Amino acid sequence: MNSIAIIEAVNTTSLPFHGQHIITAMAAGVAYVAMKPIVENLGMSWSTQMRKLLSQHDKYGYAHMNIPSLGGIQKMLCMPIQKLNGWLFSINPAKVRDDIRDRLVRYQEECFTALHDYWNKGAAIRKPETTVDDRTPLRGIVNRIMGKYGMTYQAVYKLVHKEFGVKHIDELSPRQTAEAVEYLAGKVIEGEFIAKDKIPTPIAQFSDAELCDLAWLWRASQVMMNACSEIYPLLKVAEHRMTGHFYSITHEYPRALNKARQLIEREVEHIEYQPRKDDNWSRVLPYLRQHRLQ
Numbered sequence: 472m473n474s475i476a477i478i479e480a481v482n483t484t485s486l487p488f489h490g491q492h493i494i495t496a497m498a499a500g501v502a503y504v505a506m507k508p509i510v511e512n513l514g515m516s517w518s519t520q521m522r523k524l525l526s527q528h529d530k531y532g533y534a535h536m537n538i539p540s541l542g543g544i545q546k547m548l549c550m551p552i553q554k555l556n557g558w559l560f561s562i563n564p565a566k567v568r569d570d571i572r573d574r575l576v577r578y579q580e581e582c583f584t585a586l587h588d589y590w591n592k593g594a595a596i597r598k599p600e601t602t603v604d605d606r607t608p609l610r611g612i613v614n615r616i617m618g619k620y621g622m623t624y625q626a627v628y629k630l631v632h633k634e635f636g637v638k639h640i641d642e643l644s645p646r647q648t649a650e651a652v653e654y655l656a657g658k659v660i661e662g663e664f665i666a667k668d669k670i671p672t673p674i675a676q677f678s679d680a681e682l683c684d685l686a687w688l689w690r691a692s693q694v695m696m697n698a699c700s701e702i703y704p705l706l707k708v709a710e711h712r713m714t715g716h717f718y719s720i721t722h723e724y725p726r727a728l729n730k731a732r733q734l735i736e737r738e739v740e741h742i743e744y745q746p747r748k749d750d751n752w753s754r755v756l757p758y759l760r761q762h763r764l765q
Contacts, residue, residue, distance in 0.1 A: 495552060496536055503534060503549035513575075514568030521548060531558065556582070574644075596757040601648050603743045606640060609648055610743075612655050624741040631655070639760060641744060682739050686755045689731050693758070696724060732759060 494505040510520045524533050525548075536549045550558065560582045564572050588594065613627045628640060631651050637643060643651060677685070703717040736759055744756045 494547070496549065498534065498536065502552045503536060504552045504555055505536075505547040505549050506533075507547060509555075513562070513571065515562070515566050524548060524550065601641060601643060601645055603745050605645055605648055606643075606743070608652050609640060609643075609655075612652055612659075616655060616659065625737060627655070628740050630658070639740070641760075677738065679739075679742065682735065682742075683751050683755065686735050686739065686759055687751065689728065689735055690755050690758050692728055692731075696721070696728060736760065 494508060496503050496505070506520070506524065507517050510517050524531055531550050531554055533548055533550050536547055537545070559575070560579055562575065562579075564575050564579070567575055588596070609631075613624065616622055616627050617624065631640060631643075631654070632638060634654055635643060635647050635651060637647075640648070640651070699717050699720045703714070703721050706714040706717055739756075739759070742752055742756065744760070745753055747753075
């Protein structure tokens with residue numbers, strides 16, 4: 472049995488995952504997730520799932536952790552978050568709550584498709600929960616709020632992200648999209664945006680075309696980084712003089728690239744992904760937003 476003490480409040484946090492918030496903790500550079508809240512939110516027996524996890528340590532790599540909470544330190548059974556999708560894939564839909572069964576089935580079907588595309592196409596791209604047309608009412612009220620109260624896309628969408636626990640509006644289900652419209656309309660009625668109308672509208676630093684160029688610059692850097700990662704082992708075996716340089720590239724630059732991706736993604740929040748449209752945006756956005764698979 473592993474026992475890992477977690478520093479209180481420093482290495483623990485709550486993150487959105489498939490419509491609910493989960494407790495995560497860092498240990499030895501690995502992100503873990505507390506399993507009991509997830510199992511109970513799915514409506515399953517915690518004792519049954521706990522026995523399943525305890526009997527398959529090599530598969531799931533669980534650890535017992537002391538997690539700070541409002542009630543004090545609690546000992547929780549945790550799993551590396553990178554294995555959480557695989558665990559969900561193994562769940563019997565008949566064992567979960569009725570109100571989330573259909574969503575779990577759709578999720579597992581998406582896993583089948585993702586595995587097929589990964590092995591046969593070399594990449595798996597997550598499809599949005601809703602279409603561009605589905606999100607038209609939401610974009611409409613966002614545009615009206617921007618025009619009337621001088622807010623930016625990022626500021627308005629951030630409210631939606633926080634309320635529904637998503638990172639992008641294409642992660643909203645059709646029902647959540649309708650609820651998001653009602654949520655923003657309610658804030659307008661309640662006057663929560665009134666104080667914003669005196670704030671001048673920020674001037675955009677980049678046009679959409681320039682943002683697209685930056686997105687492709689990031690994508691090109693990512694491709695080159697992946698190429699360097701594949702070449703580095705060969706240089707190491709050959710004891711090539713450039714081995715150290717390629718080591719630095721593959722170990723020091725990923726963090727900078729990911730930070731650039733986060734900044735660019737934030738600025739292109741208002742760009743809708745339209746898979747049927749053959750243009751630069753439709754080709755680069757799936758790569759820019761593919762981290763949302765996690």
